[in-house]
Ligand SMILES: Nc1nc(=O)c2c([nH]1)NC[C@@H]1CN(c3ccc(C(=O)N[C@@H](CCC(=O)O)C(=O)O)cc3)CN21
């Protein structure tokens with residue numbers, strides 16, 4: 122994950138000091154891209170130990186269409202706690218937009234199923250997108266989607282994915298976001314009988330919070346390890362039937378975890 126360290130160094134060198142909604146303050150750049158060849162390893166940050174459990178459960182939760190944190194809590198995942206209301210609801214966030222985007226005439230659109238179907242039947246299509254940023258309901262969401270839009274691309278039997286992330290917390294959010302979309306690309310490729318290609322990450326406001334400067338400096342002193350690989354143990358009949366136990370990360374060697382506060 123040299124790319125991750127290069128991004129941190131780039132922000133520390135060129136970033137603008139900015140105030141932000143949370144009051145913490147950030148050092149920030151606008152517009153950045155990274156490319157990960159998924160056939161060369163699973164892109165997990167190695168300069169701090171990541172909690173892959175949370176990443177897998179969060180993705181399965183998005184894919185199930187759920188927008189209440191109950192499932193996450195039952196599985197010991199706390200990353201969305203601060204944003205939920207007293208009943209655990211987050212409003213019409215990712216799960217709802219991915220699986221049941223509401224149209225003005227009362228229908229719902231399952232964007233994920235549609236995209237998988239197009240990958241299988243018309244892989245040269247340039248319309249294989251999923252949009253989470255729904256301006257009509259964004260005020261009802263606990264947080265407007267950060268990973269706002271993603272697109273798939275098929276060439277030479279390989280499935281690639283590009284994400285546009287409008288806002289990115291480089292220390293806490295980004296390692297999760299990269300791993301999550303890499304995992305999603307593997308799952309969709311698995312279902313469509315394709316190999317994996319590239320994951321392209323594109324960021325808008327890409328920032329290091331002021332209280333994450335030390336933690337990211339520490340990461341720059343650490344030598345990254347080779348990437349692990351992902352093994353999927355079972356091929357369920359549907360994209361929506363994967364279970365936590367189906368995924369195994371092999372050979373994940375990482376430096377010790379680093380704590381940091383999340384700005385709410
Ligand atoms: N400021 C901010 N940064 C984010 O990354 C973020 C938000 N807000 N709001 C919504 C979601 C929630 N996400 C989060 C929230 C917390 C962690 C976090 O605390 N991570 C720790 C512990 C991980 C764990 O318990 O599994 C870490 O060390 O990575 C990560 C992602 C990503 N998003």
Ligand SMILES: O=c1ccn([C@H]2C[C@H](O)[C@@H](COP(=O)(O)O)O2)c(=O)[nH]1
Nearest residue numbers: 142265267268288289290294295298
């Ligand atoms: O998946 C996610 C979700 C959130 N973030 C970060 C990006 C920002 O630091 C905050 C959101 O604040 P806004 O004022 O709405 O931009 O959360 C992330 O990196 N990844």
